[in-house]
Amino acid sequence: xxxxxxxxxxxxxxxxxxxxxxxxxxxxxxxxxxxxxxxxxxxxxxxxxxxxxxxxxxxxxxxxxxxxxxxxxxxxxxxxxxxxxxxxxxxxxxxxxxxxxxxxxxxxxxxxxxxxxxxxxxxxxxxxxxxxxxxxxxxxxxxxxxxxxxxxxxxxxxxxxxxxxxxxxxxxxxxxxxxxxxxxxxxxxxxxxxxxxxxxxxxxxxxxxxxxxxxxxxxxxxxxxxxxxxxxxxxxxxxxxxxxxxxxxxxxxxxxxxxxxxxxxxxxxxxxxxxxxxxxxxxxxxxxxxxxxxxxxxxxxxxxxxxxxxxxxxxxxxxx
Amino acid sequence: xxxxxxxxxxxxxxxxxxxxxxxxxxxxxxxxxxxxxxxxxxxxxxxxxxxxxxxxxxxxxxxxxxxxxxxxxxxxxxxxxxxxxxxxxxxxxxxxxxxxxxxxxxxxxxxxxxxxxxxxxxxxxxxxxxxxxxxxxxxxxxxxxxxxxxxxxxxxxxxxxxxxxxxxxxxxxxxxxxxxxxxxxxxxxxxxxxxxxxxxxxxxxxxxxxxxxxxxxxxxxxxxxxxxxxxxxxxxxxxxxxxxxxxxxxxxxxxxxxxxxxxxxxxxxxxxxxxxxxxxxxxxxxxxxxxxxxxxxxxxxxxxxxxxxxxxxxxxxxxx
Numbered sequence: 001x002x003x004x005x006x007x008x009x010x011x012x013x014x015x016x017x018x019x020x021x022x023x024x025x026x027x028x029x030x031x032x033x034x035x036x037x038x039x040x041x042x043x044x045x046x047x048x049x050x051x052x053x054x055x056x057x058x059x060x061x062x063x064x065x066x067x068x069x070x071x072x073x074x075x076x077x078x079x080x081x082x083x084x085x086x087x088x089x090x091x092x093x094x095x096x097x098x099x100x101x102x103x104x105x106x107x108x109x110x111x112x113x114x115x116x117x118x119x120x121x122x123x124x125x126x127x128x129x130x131x132x133x134x135x136x137x138x139x140x141x142x143x144x145x146x147x148x149x150x151x152x153x154x155x156x157x158x159x160x161x162x163x164x165x166x167x168x169x170x171x172x173x174x175x176x177x178x179x180x181x182x183x184x185x186x187x188x189x190x191x192x193x194x195x196x197x198x199x200x201x202x203x204x205x206x207x208x209x210x211x212x213x214x215x216x217x218x219x220x221x222x223x224x225x226x227x228x229x230x231x232x233x234x235x236x237x238x239x240x241x242x243x244x245x246x247x248x249x250x251x252x253x254x255x256x257x258x259x260x261x262x263x264x265x266x267x268x269x270x271x272x273x274x275x276x277x278x279x280x281x282x283x284x285x286x287x288x289x290x291x292x293x294x295x296x297x298x299x300x301x302x303x304x305x306x307x308x309x310x311x312x313x314x315x316x317x318x319x320x
Numbered sequence: 321x322x323x324x325x326x327x328x329x330x331x332x333x334x335x336x337x338x339x340x341x342x343x344x345x346x347x348x349x350x351x352x353x354x355x356x357x358x359x360x361x362x363x364x365x366x367x368x369x370x371x372x373x374x375x376x377x378x379x380x381x382x383x384x385x386x387x388x389x390x391x392x393x394x395x396x397x398x399x400x401x402x403x404x405x406x407x408x409x410x411x412x413x414x415x416x417x418x419x420x421x422x423x424x425x426x427x428x429x430x431x432x433x434x435x436x437x438x439x440x441x442x443x444x445x446x447x448x449x450x451x452x453x454x455x456x457x458x459x460x461x462x463x464x465x466x467x468x469x470x471x472x473x474x475x476x477x478x479x480x481x482x483x484x485x486x487x488x489x490x491x492x493x494x495x496x497x498x499x500x501x502x503x504x505x506x507x508x509x510x511x512x513x514x515x516x517x518x519x520x521x522x523x524x525x526x527x528x529x530x531x532x533x534x535x536x537x538x539x540x541x542x543x544x545x546x547x548x549x550x551x552x553x554x555x556x557x558x559x560x561x562x563x564x565x566x567x568x569x570x571x572x573x574x575x576x577x578x579x580x581x582x583x584x585x586x587x588x589x590x591x592x593x594x595x596x597x598x599x600x601x602x603x604x605x606x607x608x609x610x611x612x613x614x615x616x617x618x619x620x621x622x623x624x625x626x627x628x629x630x631x632x633x634x635x636x637x638x639x640x
Contacts, residue, residue, distance in 0.1 A: 093489050096432065096489075097428075100428050104420075104478060105420070108417075111416075112416065132484065132488075142465055143462075143464050144461070144464030145461055145462055145464070146480075146481070147481075147484040147488075147559050147561070148488075149488040150485055151482075151485045153481065153485060154478070154484065154485035155481075157466075157480075157481035158424060158474070158477065158482075160467075161450075161466070161468050161474035161475075161477035161478055162420075162471075165416070165469065168467075169413050239467050241465055241467070
């Protein structure tokens with residue numbers, strides 16, 4: 001009986017984030033009481049449903065590095081969705097301690113709290129960056145060796161290992177999702193957000209880091225959350241590992257051109273050159289998705305469609 | 321020119337341990353100045369060469385969790401051999417914080433010290449436990465997914481990821497070795513040590529956890545250190561990943577019978593049953609070693625021979 005028990009509360013770390021807040025709404029829609037833990041560094045209180053319609057939602061504003069401030073939220077919970085992390089891969093290169101503390105150590109604390117309060121399931125948002133620079137495309141979940149290029153990638157790999165160890169040592173069920181690029185409302189970083197912000201600053205030109213040929217698969221946030229819910233309903237191994245990606249890719253060059261067009265089409269696009277946008281960037285990414293599709297997942301938007309919608313949304317959200 | 325520069329000191333963490341002390345002797349033999357950092361929890365001062373013959377060896381007794389106590393040892397060093405870890409996998413199941421602190425976080429501090437003092441190379445002792453329960457034998461370095469069964473395994477995987485991230489972000493060269501079971505003088509844990517200790521306590525019977533069919537590949541410590549030195553001399557990628565194992569396996573049953581025979585042959589062997597000796601144990605292990613053999617490595621002892629020699633050594637070392 002793998003289907004989660006809606007009579008028990010769900011904990012969502014990072015629940016005020018762009019992905020987390022979609023998870024929160026989905027869980028409330030399924031009848032769960034939801035307890036969000038968020039330090040509001042990237043998360044925003046306004047993303048959470050409020051008012052008389054949201055009586056079954058509680059927010060604990062706390063840093064995951066301090067379990068005493070939030071662990072009580074795990075009491076009686078049926079599952080924890082662990083989505084909190086440093087969202088900016090580039091930040092970790094400047095200060096490698098950020099991903100260790102907010103990724104690896106924070107995940108350890110989350111798992112320890114789950115163990116302490118007998119929370120039987122964890123759903124963890126990992127990332128395709130654990131694959132490093134793979135030489136197989138589309139990249140399957142069984143790909144190895146896993147040699148991450150960034151501190152962020154190292155923290156995602158470390159957290160996957162912790163989920164696995166806790167699952168095998170203490171009987172917890174772990175669901176580990178390796179995300180491609182998840183896009184949707186409320187983004188405040190990433191290539192689409194950056195391009196729109198740059199053009200708002202200088203509408204005459206758009207500087208693009210790299211040669212623009214970096215091509216990745218983008219997934220609309222609702223499709224991503226649907227995949228996680230589906231796996232949580234249907235899979236029941238000690239560790240359930242799923243790539244989440246689209247089967248088409250969108251290049252940085254295409255994104256740049258579409259953003260320019262959407263903002264009036266007058267800007268000149270300039271490429272700084274080189275295969276990578278920045279140290280630690282993964283220039284090419286395409287995930288094998290047979291596993292999650294085998295459960296019945298069918299995304300509503302392709303990568304190309306998701307990018308178009310995200311451009312519209314970012315433009316609308318950043319309009320003054 | 322990948323060969324390490326013998327004119328620069330080598331740092332060895334865990335250098336007073338059973339493997340570390342063999343590394344230290346090998347490096348002294350190559351003309352290196354050697355700086356050992358060891359908290360002497362498992363390590364022993366007596367294992368290090370002493371007296372007038374060892375002027376080029378310095379020991380810092382310190383815990384890796386406190387970088388201020390040892391980081392100066394990295395100044396001017398040409399490489400760091402990072403061997404320190406919690407050696408007892410079972411301990412981590414009782415207290416999962418041990419492997420996080422002494423494995424993952426300690427490795428982070430070692431890498432940060434290497435970055436701070438421009439130490440260009442790290443040689444890291446990882447383990448075959450990162451493979452979890454693989455379904456491919458012999459298991460190649462490219463095997464995935466990596467789902468460790470124990471906190472120890474999670475910390476080894478996390479440390480590998482950190483080595484990779486630091487190598488790709490900051491230009492360090494990383495050598496990552498996935499050890500099978502390394503045996504030799506000075507062991508104070510592991511199946512051979514445990515069996516001898518049990519029979520010293522009660523010579524009439526030997527209780528064996530599991531069904532005795534767990535079968536692993538054992539490597540004599542000198543062969544292991546020779547493999548690491550060889551890879552350090554000949555490989556030069558950002559991350560150089562090598563399994564270290566023998567091509568034959570030795571079962572727990574064989575080890576039990578040989579230990580009984582070596583101690584007089586009177587004990588009755590009793591099996592507790594079950595495929596695993598203990599939670600987190602890996603019942604079957606055989607590593608693909610084409611990569612390290614391709615560099616010219618040829619171990620002097622098979623697994624079976626290494627086990628026989630280790631039994632002799634443990635019996636001699638534990639004789640009253």
